Amino acid sequence: MRLTPDEQAMADGRDGPAVARAMDLLIRYGEALDAERLVDTRNVTGTFGATSVQMVDFAEKNGGMDAVFSEFNLDSRELVKPPKAKVYTTHLQLTMDPQNAERMNISEEMIRFYPKSAAYAAGLGVQLGHTCTPYQIGNVPVFGEHCAWMESSAVIYCNSVLGGRTNAEGRESAGAASITGKIPYWGYHLDENRLGTHLVTLDVDVETTSDWGLLGYFIGEHVQEHVPVVRARGGRFSQVPNLARLKHFGAAAASSGGVEMYHLVGVTPEAKTEEQAFGGNRIIETLRYGEAERRHTWEQLNSTASDSHVDYVMLGCPHYTLEQIWEACQLLEGRKVHENTEMWIFTPRAIKALADQNGYTKIIEDAGAHLMSDSCSAMSRGVPKGTKVVALDSAKHAHYLPAIANVQAWYGTTADCINAACTGRWEGRFA
Numbered sequence: 422m423r424l425t426p427d428e429q430a431m432a433d434g435r436d437g438p439a440v441a442r443a444m445d446l447l448i449r450y451g452e453a454l455d456a457e458r459l460v461d462t463r464n465v466t467g468t469f470g471a472t473s474v475q476m477v478d479f480a481e482k483n484g485g486m487d488a489v490f491s492e493f494n495l496d497s498r499e500l501v502k503p504p505k506a507k508v509y510t511t512h513l514q515l516t517m518d519p520q521n522a523e524r525m526n527i528s529e530e531m532i533r534f535y536p537k538s539a540a541y542a543a544g545l546g547v548q549l550g551h552t553c554t555p556y557q558i559g560n561v562p563v564f565g566e567h568c569a570w571m572e573s574s575a576v577i578y579c580n581s582v583l584g585g586r587t588n589a590e591g592r593e594s595a596g597a598a599s600i601t602g603k604i605p606y607w608g609y610h611l612d613e614n615r616l617g618t619h620l621v622t623l624d625v626d627v628e629t630t631s632d633w634g635l636l637g638y639f640i641g642e643h644v645q646e647h648v649p650v651v652r653a654r655g656g657r658f659s660q661v662p663n664l665a666r667l668k669h670f671g672a673a674a675a676s677s678g679g680v681e682m683y684h685l686v687g688v689t690p691e692a693k694t695e696e697q698a699f700g701g702n703r704i705i706e707t708l709r710y711g712e713a714e715r716r717h718t719w720e721q722l723n724s725t726a727s728d729s730h731v732d733y734v735m736l737g738c739p740h741y742t743l744e745q746i747w748e749a750c751q752l753l754e755g756r757k758v759h760e761n762t763e764m765w766i767f768t769p770r771a772i773k774a775l776a777d778q779n780g781y782t783k784i785i786e787d788a789g790a791h792l793m794s795d796s797c798s799a800m801s802r803g804v805p806k807g808t809k810v811v812a813l814d815s816a817k818h819a820h821y822l823p824a825i826a827n828v829q830a831w832y833g834t835t836a837d838c839i840n841a842a843c844t845g846r847w848e849g850r851f852a
């Protein structure tokens with residue numbers, strides 16, 4: 422890999438041993454992928470500190486939080502003290518909401534260690550965003566900006582909707598990027614890899630958030646790690662999808678497949694036309710999405726569930742927008758969550774503050790549900806005690822939670838889920 426004189430100096434130890442270890446990691450990573458060089462980044466999202474019981478244990482046995490950073494953010498056996506983040510770095514979601522840790526059945530060890538871990542990350546100059554949707558709380562890359570982001574649902578949003586450029590980084594490469602401002606120049610940093618490979622033609626209009634989740638899940642399963650280009654019915658989307666719909670769509674496509682970039686013709690910034698989206702690429706395959714495909718995907722997402730008694734309703738994967746909280750409140754206000762059912766809604770901590778100010782948290786709490794932040798049931802492996810059946814409005818969670826929490830999962834609209842919370846029964850139907 423070609424290094425600039427400045428990069429070579431960092432690799433040689435000019436800026437201290439931690440930066441040298443970070444450069445070593447980035448060079449090994451880049452060479453494994455045949456990257457010719459590194460690229461500057463000023464925007465990193467990652468995870469820092471001890472985010473699991475194993476890491477807490479590791480910290481306690483190996484000399485504290487610097488040992489965790491060395492091992493899990495730099496892939497370094499040598500214990501090095503990291504400098505402060507060199508570039509703007511946002512912390513992603515955690516494995517718990519500290520305000521609701523007991524409700525989430527988080528271990529005492531994690532609860533006890535949490536303040537130390539959070540203080541360590543803050544001490545590094547990392548912004549404690551604590552969300553899988555950093556683009557909702559002010560970290561909004563501009564078109565063409567090179568980023569080093571973790572979290573598949575955020576990566577696909579950054580690339581496709583914002584026109585930022587990132588691969589799905591790991592904890593180690595994001596850690597190394599935060600103290601060097603460098604990341605290998607490969608994958609979605611390069612123009613040619615951002616072009617479409619598969620055409621998806623819609624025979625149905627896609628409008629609701631749950632419909633966008635179904636479409637994303639269908640596409641991810643079929644194109645896997647390629648770049649789909651979606652052509653609307655009649656060449657024009659009947660409704661331009663908003664942030665929440667694109668958030669659900671991308672998260673679903675990144676779950677059933679490994680999609681990190683897509684184009685919606687006439688909507689996303691690198692697809693003003695179909696020609697621009699493909700950029701001369703040969704189309705590998707054309708897929709059709711009509712009523713039969715939509716129904717099949719809905720059945721797939723509901724395939725783990727048979728018991729109509731719902732113990733737990735979880736909303737907020739990816740973390741809910743303020744608009745989604747407002748919508749949920751409209752469906753919930755004046756009603757009560759069933760005595761045998763729990764309902765948790767997850768949102769970024771910063772949006773929860775707005776929900777508090779707007780009175781939405783009170784509406785949710787008055788109904789017997791809970792507005793929570795920082796995490797989710799899949800990340801924390803936290804569901805209410807005794808949960809056997811859950812209801813979800815997220816295709817991503819319907820994909821992961823049955824295996825993670827050993828539960829049955831119903832997938833439907835937000836209204837289906839809130840009805841289930843209030844009646845204790847699943848009555849969602851394919852519509």
Ligand code: F3S
Nearest residue numbers: 514553738739797799
């Ligand atoms: Fe976010 Fe958890 Fe979903 S971290 S994307 S809410 S699985």
